[in-house]
Amino acid sequence: MRVPSPHRRQDLPTRKPSGGAPRSAAPPKKSPAAALAREPDRPLRARAGKEEQRIAKLLARAGIASRREIERMIAEGRIAVNGTAIDTPATLLTSLHGVTVDGKPVQAAAPARLFRFHKPAGFLTTERDPRGRPTIYDKLPPGLPRLVPVGRLDMNTEGLLLLTTDGGLKRQLELPATGVPRTYRARAYGEISQAQLEELILGIEIDGIRYGQIDANMERRTGRNVWIEMTLTEGKNREVRRVLEHLGLQVSRLIRTAYGPFPLADLPAGAVDEVRQHDLIMFRKSLEQGRPRPPKAERPA
Template sequence: MRDKPDQGQEPKLAGPQTEGRPEGTRIAKFLARAGIESRRGVERMIEAGRITVDGTRLTTPAFFVTGNERIAVDGNVVEAAQDTRLWRYHKPTGLVTSHADEKGRDTVFDAMPDDMPRVISVGRLDLNSEGLLLLTNDGALARKLELPKTGWTRTYKVRAYGQTDQKRLDRLAKGVMLDGRRTGPIMATLLPGSGNNVWIKVQLTEGKNREVRRAMESIDLQVNRLIRTSFGPFELGGLAKGALAEISGRQLRAAIKAGPHRQRRAQAEDDKDKVKVKSNPDKAKPSWNKAKPNRGKAKSDRSKAKPSRGRNADH
């Protein structure tokens, strides 16, 4: 969104369209396809009064658009959707997976190179977690890949303080009770090693709030390092910390077509496609179009934008 924010009088309010069957696409789907947020994220933005169509502020997601309208988020005009793209990113520790952090901490998106389009993450990795994070410019794709029913396995290499054995880890295969509900199966394999810490390979198909860490706590293990090594058919491989590698459209289409039961390991075709992200997030000012106020403002201003909480949460 390159246009300057709309200014002037307060926009009118727009409710649901009620006359006949509206033409076009639901606003949430349209903005998700444009890479603004997931559909649910867009719905929350509408509730917060952040989206306007032709100068009228939306009050409901039951609104259809054709793409010929002037659609704006926080006053910034949304550009038409681009071809779907997907990247592997080696997230280091110390970055928040959010477009804006209420505590003013550095985010994954602050660290993107200047020529990176606006992207959102497929799921999340928390501040102290590292490893593979998938990024896409297509909110609908992000939502699809996050859903447990899609069946893509997340694999982690976990270091934890304490002692355990395989029999104890096998209990996690039945799931664990977290926040009053039982999780899906958690497959955990004890890796060779000795000392005060143990290394464990963990696999699951959902990404609830800090699920891996909390599952380990349920068997008296304290996670002190968590590395995501793969997400579905895509692996971290030798991707350097802070680096990006775009996944080709052919590989993405093949991976989705293959489905969870025939996942094929898909890597970026050539290591020369890897792009090193700027090492200082404060100096890496992204040039992609943003659906929010200028990042050049102080962090106290940025903190007003609340991060999305409804999507798959941290590990």
């Protein structure tokens, strides 16, 4: 006869609670329709289980228009979901299925495309200018898909400007957190030493604005004219010009020569070409895998 171990858990009879109020049953599950009825301001949501995104973002990625333009179209009642016009750009969807613009169904977003453009000086990086000044869209050749610029080059800066069909890729390339390097060549007038330029690897603060690491090297000097190459990862507004002017230099020409692994190379001014899809896919994979942060800079000797 087997004797149960004193350490073995025994099945004990259940004991009814004595006294007190009886335990209440679990509340019934609330239907999604009832939840929406109680929250009239809650954005329209698609079925759970898939990633939801704002409709303005989805439409921008599909190449319909910019997010700002899409918000205007929504306010005008031109965008509908399953036949019902929406009134907020905060509408959340998992896809563009059932979405129409001006009564026409919207196709799913095509794969992202990336183009190189050699921006000449004298053109604004914007779609329209209230003052009527020329923009990059006046210079781009016809027949291209709807493109948005990655970052900006000011009117007098020339060189490589990346253009893309995909707002998500644009943001990936622009965010300082992704660490995508931008390289420039600047022609400047004034006195500067290589030692002074090497100090920029520590970053610099100008008028209360902190600029991160800049790898700067003097390429050549002719009298008081110098050519300087600078690589940075933040790309703040007019960063290169402001840093060099802070060092006492007058910038007479500024050219962006590379953005990440994409060089300007010998692309003629005003010309545009498309980055190979294979190269774009490999680059995006490298972004998803993350980049190791550079070691903490030490003060140069």
